[in-house]
Amino acid sequence: MSAPDVSGPGATPHARLAGPVGVPGEESVAGGTARWLRWGQHALLAALAAICLTRAVAAGAHPAAEVGALLVFVAWYLVGIPLARRGVGGAAWFLVLSLLWGVLVLVSPENVWLAFPLWLLAGHLLPLVGGVLVSVLILVVVVAEPVRQVGGTSFAAVIGPLIGMVVALGISRAQMALVRDGIERQRLITSLYSAQEETAALTDELARLQRAAGATSERTRLSRDIHDGIAQGFSSILLLARAARAEEDTTRVRELLAHLETSAAEGLEESRRVVGALAPADLDEGGLVAALHRVTERFEAESGVTARIVTTGSVPPVPTTTEVALLRYVQGALANxxxxxxxxxxxxxxxxxTESIRVDVVDDGQGFDTTDWTTRTPRSPGDGGYGLRATRTRLRELGGGLALESAPGEGTVVSAWLPVHDHGADGDSR
Structure with a gap:
């Protein structure tokens, strides 16, 4: 039987650990074991109270006095339950309960049986030294009662209560250790979850900063290339056009037009070079199929997840924009x-x-609920599903689409398709 939780002013650290209804949070930290111990101790007191009542009346004690004193004792014990919830008055409650037990012993010596629950309470409520001292005082009363009644005692009448006291103190201290270990374990688990959440947040922030730095670097490179190449070419074309318009000499006009044609051709070549620099490096050799093989092999090596490529039909030559879109889609799907x-x-x-090209990414993972991924608008790239929505937008701009099938515990299938346009019209196809 636990004792009232003492967490008010003056309570010892030891006394804050357990009570008749357990310490706050004991259900989560000590689990079913502590709960069954607590109810077992309540049942023990009830059984001992019934035995004391029966034996006391049978031994000649006044029934009204025995019943009245026992009811007061049990009622005061029950008062400890709400006191434990409020965390007040544990030590004072125990002292009053001990005095009521003393009155019971005066009514009938048979009530010494209730000393065992008091020893349990002393072990819960008091520090080790204080609990032992109080338990010894209770033991003295138990041993001295036969002397008071019949003028003598026996070895069994002394050694039996002594063993009971030691056992009761051991049980109470063991239960205290159980609760204390449970509290510490719960604290460590909470700390671990907190550390994991903090690590995840830091990882997300680092990834966001890296993406931002990469985007800034790429924008800087592109702006430099455009300024130094394409913009300068347009400036030259503009100057040549103005000069040709102001020139009256036909021969000079033809020369300026020739220069205009040359500048325009150089600008076109420069723009193609800049656009080509935007293509993924994986597409440098072998086209889309070879790029997908390299990406998949790299994914398998880095993640440890078994990955393979399955090709059906014939993959026709497609524009670079189509290759880039499909490669980026596969890279994003594998990242997910x-x-x-x-x-x-x-x-x-x-x-x-000859009409279209389709790429499916199928995994046997845990899956997820796809109810709102097509309708919910993400507020930032860190919001869930942003990559899938960005990929779908890119594919739709090229005349294709994206489909997703998944459910918790059933894996995920992501499908992307694009039409195969006449690559001759694109001007930059493989």
Missing amino acids: VRTHARAESVVVSLDGS
Whole structure:
């Protein structure tokens, strides 16, 4: 039986750990074991009270006095339950309970049986030294009662209560250690979760800063290339056009027009060079199929997830913009598998025809609920589903689309498709 929780002024650290209804939070930190111990101790007191009542009346004690004193004792014990919830008055409550027990012993010596619950309470409520001293005083009363009644005692009448006192103190101290260890374990678990959340937040922030730095660096490079190449070419064309318009000499006009043609050709070549620099490096050799093989092999090596490429049909030559869009889609899908899916394997299937090209990424991971991914608008790239929505937008701009199938525990299938345009009209196809 636990004792009232003492957490008010003057309470010892030891006394704050347990009570008749347990310490606050004990249900979560000590679990079912502490709960069953507590109810077992309540049942023990009830059983001992019934035994004391029966034996006392049978031994000749006044029934009214025995019943009245026992009811007061039990009622005061029950008062400890709300006191424990409020965290007040544990030590004072125990002293009053001990005095009531003393009155019971005066009514009938059979009531010494209730000393065992008092020893349990002393072990819970008091520090080790104080609990032992109080328990010894209770033991003295138990041993001295036969002397008061019959003028003598026996070895069994002394050694039995002594063993009971030691056992009771041991049980109470063990339960205290159980609760204390549970509290410490819960604190460590909470600290671990907090550290994990902080690490995840720092990782997200680092990734965001890296993306921002990469975007800034790329914008700086592009602006420099455009300024030094294309913009300067347009400036030259503009000056030549103005000079040709003001020139009256036909021969000179033809020369200026020739210069205009040359400058325009150089500007076109420069613009193609800048656009070509935007293409992923994986597309430098072998086109889309080879790029997907390299990306998938790199993903498998870095993540440990089994990955393979399945190609059906014939993959026709497609514009660079189509290759870039599909490669970026696969890279994003594999990144999602690596980050979220907890998958063991992933298959990238490529199906081409003269009309369209389709790429599916299928994993056997944990899946997720896709109810609102197509309708909810993300507020930032860190918001869930941003990558999928950005990919879908890019594909739609090229005349294609994106489909997603998933459910918790059933893996995920992401499908992207694009039409195969006449690459001759694009001007930059593979």
